[in-house]
Amino acid sequence: MSGAIAELPVSHDDGSGLNQGTERLLFLHVGRGKTGTTSLQAALAANRERLLHAGCAYPLPPAQENDGLGLVAANASWLFGSPAALPFQLQGQATREDMIVENFRRWLPLFPPTQKCIVSSEFLWGLSEDALRNIAHLIAAAGFRPVVIAYLREQADHLVSWYCQNVRKRRIVAPLAEVFLKRATKLAADDTGMDASNYDVAIGKLERAFDSENILPRVWQRDRLVGGGTSADFLAQLGVGLPLSLSEPSMNQSAGVVEVEAMRRIMISGEYPDIRISTLSKIALKRGALPVRDFIAQVAPEIVEDFRAAYRASNERVRARYFNSQTLLFDMAPFGEQPSTATIEAEVADLVRAYRKRRARETRPANLQAANG
Secondary structure, three states: OOOOOOOOOOOOOOOOOOOOOOOOEEEEEOOOOOOOHHHHHHHHHHOHHHHHHOOEEOOOOHHHHOHHHOOOOOOOHHHHOOHHHOOOOOOOOOOHHHHHHHHHHHHHHHOOOOOEEEEEOHHHHHOOHHHHHHHHHHHHHOOOEEEEEEEEOOHHHHHHHHHHHHHHOOOOOOOHHHHHHHHHHHHHHOOOOOOOOOHHHHHHHHHHHHOHHHEEEEEOOHHHOHHHOHHHHHHHHHOOOOOOOOOOOOOOOOOOHHHHHHHHHHHHHOOOOOOOHHHHHHHHHHHOOOOOOOHHHHOOHHHHHHHHHHHHHHHHHHHHHHOOOOOOOOOOOOOOOOOOHHHHHHHHHHHHHHHHHHHHHHHOOHHHHHHOO
């Protein structure tokens, strides 16, 4: 995604903007995770010099020179590494969050003297209110006004993305329906307010730390993002008036239902512990497998409804505070026409067989491979 953004408004959902004025601004991108954060951070890191020329800094952390804490893309994620590896240490009974705040305090004076600076890490979303308040005080003391940008993804869609990522990383083998049911059951019994997907609670925490006038929630749905993607939308909120080519790299690519389910089943069998989703995707593409991507449609509607119902009131409170639209916070489009369960089952079984055949060929003795051409 590329193109000039000079004329794009700094906007909420429907054009009501955040007036930036001439004060120094620190844009705190807090996630949420699974909303294009990796692609955005990679784009920002790759275009640091161009952003700097536009008066917007994406500062490197002091740990950048340390091989153990090198920057990949998110310039603030170093703060959330092993406390023992952080460059600035505290003595006594310091908590992990104390260490994070202290390292942030030492980092701020190293920022370039630009009007705008960006700090990005989805891990900021999970900090306690006390830690966020301390960071807010540090930002003000450094002469910045904070602008907290948070991308909100519909909770069921977010859970599906989390599930797919964890299957791909071989961390989970439960079926998606079981994950939904377990999560819905847990939500029904949860009265702690600690659920990271309760956006009313999470945004409220940010409001009390940074003041509501400095909070800029964005709905992570393609038709409601400026330019249709996170990178273009984020730049629009920054109000950067220079054409920048911030393409969204092909990172964390999504896979279809067929590939994810095939990988899950192969993991359960224990046959190939080194299996990768990319290999399954290549085989599926070559064989013309169904590109089914609507994972939620594979879960019983009543389970999905119970899950979504747990967040309905919370989402409505966020909508009422920040969005002029009279619709729900998230547009729940009806499921499109889906292949039958039997059709998907057949595709999965076919892909599993194709993968096993490929692995068998790879492990054949070289002389047999040559003889078979």
